Amino acid sequence: MGFWLELAASGLITGGIYAVVAMGLNLQYGLMRIMNISHGEFLMVGAYLTWWAQTILEVNPLVFLPVVALVLFVVGLVVYRLCFRPIAKTAANVEIVEARSLLVAFGLMFIVQNLAYLAWGADLRGYTFLSDSVEIAGARFGANRLLVFAFALAASLALLAVLKFTLFGKAVRAMMQSPTGAQLVGIDTAVLHPTVFGAGIALAGVAGALLSMVYEISPSMGEPYTVTALIVITLGGLGSAGGCLAGGLLLGLVEAFGMHFTSPSLKMILSYGVFILVLLARPRGLFAR
Amino acid sequence: MTSVLRWRNLAAALLVAAGANVATSVLAQDAPVRIGYAIARTGPWAAGAQVSQEPNYIMWADQVNAAGGLNVKGKRRKVELVGYDDRSETETVVRTYEKLITSDKVDLILPPWGTGANFAVLPLITKHGYPMLAPTATGRKLLQLKSPYFFALLQQPDVMMDALAEYLAARSTKTVAFIHVDELFGLEQATALEASLKQKKIQVIEKKSYPLGVKDLQPVLNDIKAKNPDAFVSLSYPPDTFLVTGQAKAIGFNPKVFYAAVGTAFPVYRDKMGTMVEGVMGLGTWNPKSSPAAKAYFDAHVAKFKKEPDRWASAHAWAGLQILQQAVEKAGLDRKAVRDYIAANEFDTVIGKIRFKGGENISTPGVVSQWQSGEFEVVWPPQRATSASLYPKPAFK
Amino acid sequence: MSARVLLPRTVALALAASGVVLAAAPWVLNEFLLSLALTCLMYAGLAVSWAMFSGATNYLSLATAAFFGIGAYVTALGYETLTYPVAVLLGGMVAAAFAAIVGATILHLRGAYFAVLTFGLGELVRHAITYVEKKYSGTVGRVLTETPEAATVYLTVLVVALAAVVACVIVRNSRFGLALAGIGADEQRAQTLGVNTRLAKIGGFALSAFFAGALGAAMAVRWTYIDPPAVFNPFIGFQTVLIAMVGGAHTVAGPLVASIVFSLLTELLRLQFPYLFLIILGVLLILLVLYLPGGLASLWARKRAAPTRDG
Numbered sequence: 001m002g003f004w005l006e007l008a009a010s011g012l013i014t015g016g017i018y019a020v021v022a023m024g025l026n027l028q029y030g031l032m033r034i035m036n037i038s039h040g041e042f043l044m045v046g047a048y049l050t051w052w053a054q055t056i057l058e059v060n061p062l063v064f065l066p067v068v069a070l071v072l073f074v075v076g077l078v079v080y081r082l083c084f085r086p087i088a089k090t091a092a093n094v095e096i097v098e099a100r101s102l103l104v105a106f107g108l109m110f111i112v113q114n115l116a117y118l119a120w121g122a123d124l125r126g127y128t129f130l131s132d133s134v135e136i137a138g139a140r141f142g143a144n145r146l147l148v149f150a151f152a153l154a155a156s157l158a159l160l161a162v163l164k165f166t167l168f169g170k171a172v173r174a175m176m177q178s179p180t181g182a183q184l185v186g187i188d189t190a191v192l193h194p195t196v197f198g199a200g201i202a203l204a205g206v207a208g209a210l211l212s213m214v215y216e217i218s219p220s221m222g223e224p225y226t227v228t229a230l231i232v233i234t235l236g237g238l239g240s241a242g243g244c245l246a247g248g249l250l251l252g253l254v255e256a257f258g259m260h261f262t263s264p265s266l267k268m269i270l271s272y273g274v275f276i277l278v279l280l281a282r283p284r285g286l287f288a289r
Numbered sequence: 290m291t292s293v294l295r296w297r298n299l300a301a302a303l304l305v306a307a308g309a310n311v312a313t314s315v316l317a318q319d320a321p322v323r324i325g326y327a328i329a330r331t332g333p334w335a336a337g338a339q340v341s342q343e344p345n346y347i348m349w350a351d352q353v354n355a356a357g358g359l360n361v362k363g364k365r366r367k368v369e370l371v372g373y374d375d376r377s378e379t380e381t382v383v384r385t386y387e388k389l390i391t392s393d394k395v396d397l398i399l400p401p402w403g404t405g406a407n408f409a410v411l412p413l414i415t416k417h418g419y420p421m422l423a424p425t426a427t428g429r430k431l432l433q434l435k436s437p438y439f440f441a442l443l444q445q446p447d448v449m450m451d452a453l454a455e456y457l458a459a460r461s462t463k464t465v466a467f468i469h470v471d472e473l474f475g476l477e478q479a480t481a482l483e484a485s486l487k488q489k490k491i492q493v494i495e496k497k498s499y500p501l502g503v504k505d506l507q508p509v510l511n512d513i514k515a516k517n518p519d520a521f522v523s524l525s526y527p528p529d530t531f532l533v534t535g536q537a538k539a540i541g542f543n544p545k546v547f548y549a550a551v552g553t554a555f556p557v558y559r560d561k562m563g564t565m566v567e568g569v570m571g572l573g574t575w576n577p578k579s580s581p582a583a584k585a586y587f588d589a590h591v592a593k594f595k596k597e598p599d600r601w602a603s604a605h606a607w608a609g610l611q612i613l614q615q616a617v618e619k620a621g622l623d624r625k626a627v628r629d630y631i632a633a634n635e636f637d638t639v640i641g642k643i644r645f646k647g648g649e650n651i652s653t654p655g656v657v658s659q660w661q662s663g664e665f666e667v668v669w670p671p672q673r674a675t676s677a678s679l680y681p682k683p684a685f686k
Numbered sequence: 687m688s689a690r691v692l693l694p695r696t697v698a699l700a701l702a703a704s705g706v707v708l709a710a711a712p713w714v715l716n717e718f719l720l721s722l723a724l725t726c727l728m729y730a731g732l733a734v735s736w737a738m739f740s741g742a743t744n745y746l747s748l749a750t751a752a753f754f755g756i757g758a759y760v761t762a763l764g765y766e767t768l769t770y771p772v773a774v775l776l777g778g779m780v781a782a783a784f785a786a787i788v789g790a791t792i793l794h795l796r797g798a799y800f801a802v803l804t805f806g807l808g809e810l811v812r813h814a815i816t817y818v819e820k821k822y823s824g825t826v827g828r829v830l831t832e833t834p835e836a837a838t839v840y841l842t843v844l845v846v847a848l849a850a851v852v853a854c855v856i857v858r859n860s861r862f863g864l865a866l867a868g869i870g871a872d873e874q875r876a877q878t879l880g881v882n883t884r885l886a887k888i889g890g891f892a893l894s895a896f897f898a899g900a901l902g903a904a905m906a907v908r909w910t911y912i913d914p915p916a917v918f919n920p921f922i923g924f925q926t927v928l929i930a931m932v933g934g935a936h937t938v939a940g941p942l943v944a945s946i947v948f949s950l951l952t953e954l955l956r957l958q959f960p961y962l963f964l965i966i967l968g969v970l971l972i973l974l975v976l977y978l979p980g981g982l983a984s985l986w987a988r989k990r991a992a993p994t995r996d997g
Contacts, residue, residue: 007508014505035798086976095744096979098797102746103931103975106924110968114331118961122335123596124527126561133539141507142539215504216531216561218336223920224502227809230802238798252505260508264499265471265820268813272806276791279803283795331964374960379909379916381956384725388718388957408911412833430829430911471816473826473913480824498820500813501915 006139007256013141015252016149019245020210021225022232023155024203030239031176031196033094034084034101038108039204039229040222045112046072046205047212047221048120054127061129061213068209069202076201080194083108088193109222116219126216144213151210155203156245163241172196176239235275237285246286250274321369322359322622324350325389326399329406332377336527338402340555341425341602344594346370346399349610351593359614362621371395375406382406383413390417396622397613404428404473407439414438420616420628422609425602428477432648438628440612442605442643442650446474446481449572452655453522453548454485456669460680462519462546466495468509468533469524478524478550494518501526507536520546527552530571531561538565538685545681546570554601554658554665566660568682573600573658573665575640578675586639600658600665608638641673692856705848712837724840726949728901731847732922733930733941735897738854739890740927741935742866745796749788749804751923752811753781753895755914757902759815762828762912770834774842774903781899782892784811789891793884805923812918819914827913834907842904850897854938857893866890898926932974934983944982 025039046068053059053067083104091097130143163169171192174182183189207225208217215221228251233239236247251271258270278286326346329338350368358365371393375382382401389395390413398414400407400423407426414421415436424442432441457465465486469475475498486493495513499506510533513521521544523533530552537547552558553571577587586607590598598604613627615636620626635644635652643652657669659678668678711723732750740747757777764773792803819826834842857863865886868876877883906912925948933944951970955963978984 006511010505010507017504029798033798035801083972083976090979095797099746099931100975100979102801103928104972106928107968107971107975110964110971114962114964114968117331117335122330122339124336124340124555124557124561126531126557128535128561128563128565131535131538131562131565133541140540142535145539214535216528216557220331220333220335227806231806234799234802256505256508259499264497264503264506264509265813265817267500267503268809269817272810275806276803279795279799280791283799285799330960372960373957376956378919378921380725380905383908384718384721384953387721391717392719405909405911405913405916408829409909411910434829434831434910471813471820471826472915476820476824476826500816 005137007260008253009136009139009141011253011256012249013145013149013252014255015249016152017145017211017214017248018228018232018251019156019248020148020152020207021204022229022236022244022248023152023159023241024200024207025226025229026200026233026236026239026241026244027159027196027203028200029233031172032084032088032101032193033097034105034197035098036105036108036200037102037226037230038105038112038222039200040224040226041109041112041116042072042075042201042204042222043208043211043225044116044217044219044222045075046208047217048116048125048208049205050209050212051125051127051217052120054129055125061209065206065209068205072205073198073202075205076198077194079108079201080197084197085193113219113222120219122219124216124218126212129213142214148210148214151206152245152248155206156241159241231271231275233285235278235285237288240285240287243285243287250286319364319366321367322361322397322617323369323371323393323395324397324399325371325386325393325395327373327375327382327385327389327401327406329377329402330374334375334377334402334406337425337602340557340596340599342402342606343372344590344596344598345603345606345610346372348590348593349607349614352589353614360618362618375401379405379409383409386410386413390414390419397617397624397627399610400424400426404431407431411436411439418624418628420613420624420631422612422631424605424609428473430473436648437632439648440609440631440645440650441648442609442653443602444574444653444655445649446477447484448655450478450481450485450655452657452669453482454489454491456657456678457486457491457520457546458489459669460546462491464492464494464516464518465520465522466513466516466518466544467493467522467524468497468499468506468513470526470529471498471500472526474526474551475524482522482524499529501529503529503532505536506532507540510536510540510542514540514542518544520544520548522546523549525549525551527555527558530558534558534562534565534569534685541685543682543684547682548657551601553660554599556597556599559660559663559665564686567686568659568661568679570657570659570668570678570682571665572656573667574653574656575604576600576658576665576667576675578664579640579667579673582639604640605653608636608640608643611638612636612643692859693852694855694859697855698852701848701851705844708844709841712840717836720836720840722949722953724843724905725953726946727840727843727847728905729925729929729945729949730942731843731850731897731901732926733933733945734847734854734938735850735894736926737930737933737935737938737941738850738857739866739894741930741937741941742858742863742870743887743890744870745793745887745891746801746927747804747891747894748801748920748923748927749785749807749895750898750926751808751918751920752804753785753898754902754905754922755808755918756781756784756811757899757904758906758912758917759914760899761903761906762830762917765828765830765907770838770907771842774846774900777903778846778896778900781902782896785895786888786892789888790884793887793891805920808918808920808923812914816914827911829911830907833910839904839907843901846897846900846904851938851942853893853897857890858938862886862889928971932971932981934981937981937983939986940981940983947982 028034053064087100133140134143171187232247236243254274328343329335350370358367398419404426420438422440469479530549548570554573577584616627616630620630658665659668666676760777761773865881929944930941934940
């Protein structure tokens with residue numbers, strides 16, 4: 001593989017990681033304008049559950065993925081019912097929903113993180129899974145990273161397909177376009193909202209499970225991922241599933257090429273610079289609806 | 290016996306019992322020695338603090354109390370730890386030590402985790418005269434502040450990098466490529482490394498730095514692999530150490546020497562990376578084979594916390610507590626006297642003899658350790674080595 | 687049009703009185719309690735100046751950490767050559783200048799876009815400073831060998847916090863404040879009514895940044911070693927927003943009361959429940975948002991029977 005292709009591949013793989021991390025948050029914000037900045041904490045929980053299953057129960061992390069998804073889906077339903085539904089009911093407009101859900105999410109962040117400290121302690125944990133290298137056209141990559149990338153692609157495409165072709169997806173899109181209109185035609189938010197919120201949390205958990213195969217885990221690992229998720233979904237266009245994937249991949253590419261041409265130290269500045277530039281040109285993100 | 294007499298006897302018996310109780314409590318219940326500290330239990334510093342530092346504080350207090358109490362100039366008194374979570378926030382660290390010193394008026398203090406936090410409390414402990422033995426603070430800048438109450442237990446960057454350079458020279462290394470994290474720690478280590486290598490006439494063919502939190506270093510590693518250095522040095526923090534190890538394996542980068550500064554001494558490195566760690570070198574002072582005292586410390590730690598101490602700062606933390614204990618035994622709780630005693634004497638500790646000069650531990654040499662078959666063996670300098678080094682490093686498995 | 691009173695006499699007197707009372711603290715309280723008071727004052731200043739802009743315009747800014755950090759780093763670089771009060775002033779001005787420049791670039795964005803961008807500003811500035819330092823000074827962070835007395839630091843922060851409150855009151859009563867509130871209510875309508883929304887936003891953003899920067903510059907001397915990761919702590923940004931919104935971001939008194947309650951409560955919980963306090967705090971916060979959505983300010987605003995603004 002040529003040098004540039006390999007660099008691009010590296011960037012895309014990292015970008016895939018970013019996209020996976022952002023997907024869940026995108027759903028929640030896109031549909032319900034819920035700014036769930038505790039997103040990273042649920043990612044962390046997914047990571048810990050997978051680690052625990054792998055180290056203590058000796059269950060293959062891939063096999064455990066659906067379990068993580070299910071557990072966190074249920075957690076998401078509960079969290080929505082307790083914390084976010086009251087906001088949606090009493091708020092007068094979406095900006096208020098955003099502001100209040102932000103505050104509630106702060107509270108959740110404290111709670112979930114601290115529960116993790118109590119349950120698992122502050123020490124770093126980790127395991128390695130699929131760390132062997134895979135050779136593609138002469139270039140070598142870690143198998144676990146490739147797995148995350150593959151999942152990012154598959155999940156994004158699946159999500160796009162669901163949104164475009166299924167009845168459920170159409171209902172979601174209808175709600176995103178016009179909440180009142182959707183309700184007028186009989187779409188039931190009482191079912192839709194919790195489901196989508198739960199799906200968002202489940203996706204966060206699955207992202208965490210995948211990441212735990214590559215990176216070490218600790219109770220405070222969630223926040224940087226929340227920041228990344230926020231940047232990716234804003235870059236891609238809030239609520240757009242395709243934009244989420246594109247935004248993540250773009251970010252990964254910018255970082256890879258930027259780090260090569262300038263210096264790794266400038267990674268953050270470059271990502272950020274691109275972010276601002278994109279928003280200057282297209283204030284609603286790349287793929288805004 | 291008449292009832293009056295019985296009551297009188299009962300009252301007398303009670304009085305005697307009460308008097309005896311009071312007497313024994315006066316004897317055994319001297320006020321406990323209160324030792325205060327703030328440490329990171331949550332936040333980014335917690336991962337290091339909860340492995341290397343706080344467990345030692347707790348275990349030490351337990352052991353001392355089990356033996357009857359801390360020996361304060363001949364009198365035994367219980368140790369009471371007063372510990373708070375500083376949330377990895379510098380301002381909270383400062384405020385908590387202000388509370389401990391001016392409000393709680395503790396007898397002694399133990400340090401927080403990390404260079405930044407130690408910097409923050411330095412003026413405070415100097416002003417109020419509380420000696421502090423710090424096991425997780427590095428950097429000449431700290432020592433340059435010349436606080437008479439501050440004692441740094443860890444080896445300074447130049448000492449550690451000198452040891453590495455010596456080892457490399459002994460292996461006839463010609464070329465080195467290194468990367469470092471964009472933080473004060475990384476910068477100081479990098480400067481020290483370059484100076485040490487230059488002295489040994491070893492050429493640096495590539496050096497790159499990266500920001501904390503980077504998620505992918507593969508392009509950088511590919512670059513370095515292409516230049517084929519004899520040795521690769523990563524002056525990194527635990528997250529990057531893990532990253533660099535995993536990615537070096539992924540691209541098949543197998544230099545003769547692979548060294549990663551911080552994180553390699555943590556047991557979790559071996560637990561997480563598995564067989565990949567074989568032959569990887571890093572900063573570490575000791576392991577259970579270093580001495581019987583070291584083994585005893587190791588076993589006690591595992592028995593109490595069900596987890597191993599790390600092979601670097603943990604033992605320095607324990608050594609600091611041992612030094613404090615010995616100083617209090619001779620100098621009591623007069624903090625100035627304790628300080629003077631620490632500054633003037635040489636101590637026997639779990640990592641060997643320790644003597645301070647200008648607040649720096651000048652006895653513990655720079656050390657290079659290497660993972661071999663599940664243990665972080667000390668491989669340099671020869672007089673401290675617990676095993677010969679594995680050279681060249683076997684390919685990543 | 688009737689004369690507009692920028693600073694009502696009652697308010698001015700109340701502030702002056704509290705200023706005098708608070709100024710006595712260094713001679714009455716021990717070091718720890720003084721530090722606690724300092725924390726309360728710092729968050730009071732941060733929250734009030736945040737509410738001044740973000741509360742009025744509904745542009746949720748998470749940039750407080752960036753401005754605070756900039757101010758702190760100005761002290762780090764300039765303390766040896768400038769005097770403390772000058773460093774504080776300069777810290778505020780540099781932060782304000784930064785806010786004006788950045789604001790000009792990003793204040794056309796709204797809602798979540800604006801919030802996310804400002805959130806990342808702290809990280810951005812931190813990495814930029816690290817990079818420049820590394821390249822041109824070969825080192826990162828600065829050590830302050832001599833620092834001002836605790837009383838000096840306290841009084842300086844007190845002055846800045848009071849100034850923030852005064853500024854907030856004056857702004858709210860001025861046409862400028864009306865413009866900001868108008869932007870918050872309906873930006874397009876404000877524009878059609880002749881408000882230069884762009885200038886107003888940039889001005890408001892910069893003014894609130896000034897106080898955040900000044901506070902950062904003032905507090906930095908307490909840490910001896912000032913390095914980017916420590917001073918660009920995102921938690922300061924979170925906490926400021928939290929306090930202001932919990933207090934009631936459309937008022938002045940709300941953030942003030944909330945900052946004191948929050949600082950004292952957090953400290954109390956941290957000291958009493960070393961392992962649980964964040965959970966307790968999180969639960970309290972959620973309960974507060976769900977059951978007292980107008981913030982603490984709505985508690986006494988309701989009594990006035992005037993229609994309260996939701997938020």
